[in-house]
Amino acid sequence: MQRFFCANQDLDESFIEAAFLHQRQLTKPEGSLGRLEEVAIRLASHQRCTQPEVVKPWISVFAADHGIVEDGVSAYPQAVTQEMVKNFSRGGAAISVLAEFSQAEFEIVDVGIKEDPAPLAHLLSARVAAGTQNFSKLPAMSEQQLFAALSVGADAAERARNAGADLFIAGEMGIGNTSSAAAMTAVLSGKAVSEVVGEGTGISFSQKKQKAQVIEQAINLHREHLTSPLRVLQYLGGFEIAAMTGAYIRCAQLGLSVVVDGVIASVAAWVGDFVSRNEQLLRCQSSEEMLDLGKYSMPETIFCTCGSCPRLVEWCFFAHLSAEPAHEVILEALGVEPMLQFEMRLGEASGAALVIPLLRQACALHNRMATFEQAGVSSAD
Ligand SMILES: O=C(O)c1ccc[n+]([C@@H]2O[C@H](COP(=O)([O-])O)[C@@H](O)[C@H]2O)c1
């Protein structure tokens, strides 16, 4: 646990400045490559270099099951979590295709699928339990399970770094996990459940009403325990969501660039952003203290400013805006803009993998375009 109690890696302003000045010298009207310029500048600052590159992207897809599915909140049966993991392993899923397309390292991490699918190619077994408890009746997980799942994610970030990865992507697979994402978003934002609940895998209008009711009752049941973002994750989240939170926290500490996927990944990043920006984290002596971070007036303390280290989101690109309504709420709260708006709602890290070629093209333009001087082109007056 001790490894979580450290500051996010600093960003060296001089590389941001140098990359910004370099962009101005390239043969294009200033700012005409829009956010591609910002992507290149951000990668240059992450990589502390003048010629940023994405050579070795890494994708960890965390899979786990959710007790809440027994309340009829998903369009698909729970068995699909394990069945899709087998599909990931065989190369037939969207993320398998996209990972191969971008020549990314790809691993699947079982954090708590109901039925153990091991052994499978690309699968790492890090099972915390055989699925969460049904959070409409019980806390989704215990404190110990929460910290075990956070550690599974942090381990993945460290594996990526040790393998020389220059970009980390977390994905998830878990039937029922949009209920967790909606519940967590409602509590963390203070918005009504009806404003953040979505269709997930494709439920009907009446099922969506039922899903909202289940979530609302669950929040009321646990209300007195939802005293900090990590408690919200413990009571309403999932093992794969906690693993993503742990991975993002560790990436920001290691200084590894992250691309965040859809609504479930983003709620995980939101919790991570809160935890890592809270300067009390640096003084924590134990996981018990960490759990209580932001205990008082919770939604407000999420936005508290921490010491001098950059926020976790400074290490992140947000790939796309998912069709789930909670996603917009999360991105707005984080103060970030998604790169794409493609109405995707697949998960698996698919949206994040989709932007790897965009990041690479932003780097190629930054590194290879001629300057006005080199090309003999007149610059602006
Ligand atoms: O990433 C997203 O924005 C996203 C939006 C809707 C659904 N999903 C995926 O669909 C599954 C959860 O949907 P559900 O309806 O079972 O809660 C889970 O495996 C997610 O990867 C993912």
Ligand SMILES: Cc1cc2nc[nH]c2cc1C
């Ligand atoms: C088929 C299927 C694939 C998925 N990938 C992520 N979530 C999913 C949910 C379903 C139902």
